[in-house]
Amino acid sequence: MTNTPKAFDFGDDEDAAPPPQGGPPKALCFDDMPAVPAGSSVTAKPGPAPLFDSDDHPAVRDALAFARADYPQLYAQAEQRLAALFRRLLPVRLALVTEWAEAPLREQAALLQPITELVLQFTRMAVPAQLDAALEGVKAPEGMFGKLFRRQAPLAQHKAALTASRESLIRLLADSEGATRNLEESAQNLSLHAATLAVVAKLAGGAMDATLADAITQRRTLIQQAVRQAELSILQMGQVRRQAADLIAQISSFLTVTLPALEMAQARGMQQKY
Numbered sequence: 001m002t003n004t005p006k007a008f009d010f011g012d013d014e015d016a017a018p019p020p021q022g023g024p025p026k027a028l029c030f031d032d033m034p035a036v037p038a039g040s041s042v043t044a045k046p047g048p049a050p051l052f053d054s055d056d057h058p059a060v061r062d063a064l065a066f067a068r069a070d071y072p073q074l075y076a077q078a079e080q081r082l083a084a085l086f087r088r089l090l091p092v093r094l095a096l097v098t099e100w101a102e103a104p105l106r107e108q109a110a111l112l113q114p115i116t117e118l119v120l121q122f123t124r125m126a127v128p129a130q131l132d133a134a135l136e137g138v139k140a141p142e143g144m145f146g147k148l149f150r151r152q153a154p155l156a157q158h159k160a161a162l163t164a165s166r167e168s169l170i171r172l173l174a175d176s177e178g179a180t181r182n183l184e185e186s187a188q189n190l191s192l193h194a195a196t197l198a199v200v201a202k203l204a205g206g207a208m209d210a211t212l213a214d215a216i217t218q219r220r221t222l223i224q225q226a227v228r229q230a231e232l233s234i235l236q237m238g239q240v241r242r243q244a245a246d247l248i249a250q251i252s253s254f255l256t257v258t259l260p261a262l263e264m265a266q267a268r269g270m271q272q273k274y
Helices: 058-070 072-089 094-098 102-125 127-137 143-149 155-207 210-273
Strands: none
Touching (some): 072 094, 072 155, 102 155, 127 155
């Protein structure tokens, strides 16, 4: 009877039948790897390489089948990236899991900083208060008390302040576009790493020991929390961008419609006075 190799059967039997091309994926078998001979050329390689050089290996093929079923959207968008991640992670080992996605996690932490700074910058600008002050300042004082004690800032002062704020808001929109795009790409990359862990855990079934299973769960949780944090920051930045665009429109209306009308009214008042 011909033996069908399992996903992690690394036997050297040249007469073994080729792996089946169809059928459902099988659970991983974590048999011990055969020892590498002392004089083998494998030890002469300069650095680690992916264990599987091709997506045709049954372990990678089975993992991709699970990914296509469980994460159809990710699979459709990034099939080749998922395949590359499976080749890096398989055969799954504790040392691989504990360091999985460490570089992308650190990258995202750095990408969150510009988003935070832009949100704080928008808050410190206090443009809505500037607009309210400008609109209030151009109104004529009411009552004797207002006429005697209210000090109105000149129109030119409001114009200069709002013009500077408008330019700052435009720069903020430009800067936030790139920062948001970078964070979105980072979050997608982390999502791929989390999906890879989930697929490997499912593919392995009960073949993993408790230590490895716990490590996968903990790492997946960490990555998912990082993705959620990125999503919240992207949502907050989106709200700031909408507010900034609305404020730019309000400032433009004040500078191009309201302010010229007030300046013209003041000029006519001066002519009638003299």
